[in-house]
Amino acid sequence: MRTTPPALSVTIPAHNEARFIGRCVESALRSAQKAGQAVEVVVALNRCTDQTRSIAESLGARCVVENKKCISAVRNAAIRASSAPTIVTIDADSWMSENTVAAVMARVHDPRYVGGGSMIKPERMSTGIFFSALSVLPYVLRNRLSYGMFWFKRDAFEHLNGFNEQLVSVEDVDFALRLQALGRQRGQKYGTIWRHGITTSCRKFDMFGDWYLFKNPDLVRRIFAGDRAAADHFFYDVDR
Secondary structure, eight states, X not given: OOOOOOSEEEEEEESSOXXXXXXXXXHHHHHHHHHTOOEEEEEEEOSOOSSHHHHXXXXXXXXXXXXXSOHHHHHHHHHHTOOOSEEEEEOTTEEEOTTHHHHHHHHHTSTTEEEEEEEEEESSOOHHHHHHHHHHHHHHHTTTXXXXXXXXXXXXXXXXXXXXXXXXXXXXXXXXXXXXXXXXXXXXXXXXXXXXXXXXXXXXXXXXXXXXXXXXXHHHHHHHTTOHHHHIIIIISSOO
């Protein structure tokens, strides 16, 4: 029986994400269904020792394995294993709104845009999270670009040779800047999905404390500087 080829590939890097992967995959499928779009979901498993694979596959996602201790390599593995002309990459502990896919497809096929990011809403808010977010804000505002979930066409990804695997952190910032630069070359702009963005978990705050980033500005600086030890401490070596 002939199947409709996917119009969109949703790609997800995942390291021991059994707690969140189901919600992430289901949100993508639900959003694609509401938009009337054929979608494939590809999960790149990174050193997983939990039930991430079985949960993802039970929902219809396809899994590939990339065990490098490098988020860029994991993102690239998922994207390169996908097949659709339009790509979204989203973290496993984030989830789409019902209208996210429709917003992506409207923008990615608009010739004014080279691709872009999205608005990120935390699953909960507190005074500590608010001030921790303020401690990160200067680094974000410096580039005036959105991150969180990226959307772009495959040719842009190939032109940029994907995410930079020499980086251990802020690979999203680097990719956004290079995508923006490609847009300038092509006479296009970097877009942001504001109204129908994504929600992300607060697991880092649950783990380290809501005030942690605010109380540790040097750690924030080191993460944005690409420091391996800081990246390991906050991203790679934490229990899930």
